[in-house]
Amino acid sequence: MARQDLRGKVAIVTGASSGVGWQAAVRLGEAGVKLCVTARRVEALEKLRHLMQDKGVECISVPGDVTVQGDVDQVVRECLAHYGRVDILVNDAGVQSYGLFDELPWEHITRIFDINCFGFMRFARAVLPHFRQQGSGHILNIQSMLSKGSAPLLSAYSASKHATLGWAKSLEMELVGSGIQVSNVLVPSVATNMFAHAPTMFGLAPKPVPPTYDPDVVARAVVRCARNPGKTSVPVFLQGRLMLWLNGIAPGVGKFIMGRWGARMQMRDEPVERPEGNLFHAIPQGVGPYGPVPPTPKWKRYSMAAGLAALAGGVVLGVAGLARAAR
Ligand SMILES: NC(=O)c1ccc[n+]([C@@H]2O[C@H](COP(=O)([O-])OP(=O)(O)OC[C@H]3O[C@@H](n4cnc5c(N)ncnc54)[C@H](OP(=O)(O)O)[C@@H]3O)[C@@H](O)[C@H]2O)c1
Structure with missing residues (x-):
């Protein structure tokens, strides 16, 4: 497919109050895209809206919870009312919870699926009628290296991301010939607030599996994907293309390393009491692209x-x- 000119296109970005969503919105805006940003935290979204308006980018913010159908419909309705169209959906909103599978509260498991997997599907179903009417559109999903791989303590998260990639691949096939594209960005560990937001059963602050990348690496991959839709992009080498290749030829190596040291690798020596984190309600901490652990x-x-x-x-x-x- 020909490289798309992004100037004047309209994008809905979910999960835009922090991390990858925030930075992807910034980079898309800088590339000329008009934005409709959403998440639960109103003040954070307003901060992003002002930042974009200061850069001369048109941006509206519509708060909402991706698990509430009425909120999802409202975001799409307000975007259409304001811009008259929507061209790109960046499905980003996501959560995780750290714990051994049999010790994770069942509500954490179902909530993770409701946000990471059904949240993506809800938004896709809300924009698809407009995309079909337009004969064009792009559903760009923020996936994870754990959409293909796995890690201890993140069984529910990993399962939700595998499910979401499976869904996206099927959707892509259904949409062949419709003018509507589906893309996926397989994100490595990035230095966002996800680790300051996630609940943990261990009493120690979670941290990403090293190495950790700058969220801007992913945001720039999102822009490349928006310009060249229809791909599954793996934006980094070490914790991306090399890891997938190594896993293909010698799957036992990753299993051995992560099985032995993976759990400890994901904890900092900093006590923390966070039984629910941002799973059921937004928490005020952790606005903007960067979190407490710096990129490697x-x-x-x-x-x-x-x-x-x-x-x-x-x-x-x-x-x-x-x-x-x-x-
Ligand atoms: N960080 C990593 O290492 C990493 C690695 C691989 C993949 N990813 C993926 O990247 C995406 C973004 O994660 P991040 O690292 O940027 O984490 P983050 O900083 O915690 O951002 C998560 C975003 O999702 C929103 N959100 C959470 N629950 C929501 C809900 N119920 N309704 C609406 N919005 C909700 C949050 O906003 P509110 O709280 O304001 O609602 C926030 O804007 C996720 O899909 C994640 O799976 C991240």
Whole structure:
């Protein structure tokens, strides 16, 4: 498909009060897109709206909860009333909860699905009638490396992201020939407030599996995807393309590392009491793109990549050696 000119297009961005959603809205606005931003926190959305208006970007904010059908319909209605159209839906709103699967409260599991998976579907169903009428439109889903992989303590989150990718892939097939595109961005660990928002069963502050990237890396991938729709984008190398490749050739390596050290890797030595986090109600903390854990410096990422590449090379040589010996 031809590269799209984004100037004058209209995008709804969910989860825009912080993290990836906030930064994706900023980058889309800078690329000439008119914005309708949504999340539950009204003040945060207003802050983003003012920021965009100061940059000369048209932006409206419509608060809402992605689990409430009436709120979702209202966002789409207000966007259409204001701009007369909607071209891009950036499905971003997401939550997670840290705990062993059998210790996670059942309500956490169902709520995670209601937001991460059904929230994406609700918004897609709300815009699709307009997209079909227009004969064009783009549903751009913020996925995760955990839409394909897995991590301990995040079983419900990972399951919801796998489900959402499966749904998106089916939708993409149904829409062939309709002029409507579906894209997915597989996000690695990014330094957002997600880890300051998430509930935990462990009494220690959660942190992302290293290395951690700048959310702007993802925001720029969202803009590239908006320009070239219809793809599943993996924006980074180390915790992205290399990881997927390594998992394909030697799935036991990731399982061994994450099984042994994955749980500890995701906790900071900072006591925290957060049994519900932002699951059921928004919490005021953590507005804007960045969270408490800074992105991993480039030199550290490069050394980790070199280490992993060496490990992968060793595995490939080892397998080749074994195959030769068996002949
Ligand atoms: N951070 C990472 O390492 C990472 C890795 C892979 C994928 N992702 C994906 O990136 C997306 C954004 O996460 P993030 O890192 O930017 O986290 P974040 O800073 O916590 O942002 C989550 C956003 O979702 C909104 N939200 C949560 N529950 C909602 C609800 N019920 N209704 C409406 N909005 C709701 C939050 O706003 P309100 O609280 O104001 O509603 C917030 O704007 C998610 O889909 C996540 O799965 C993140």
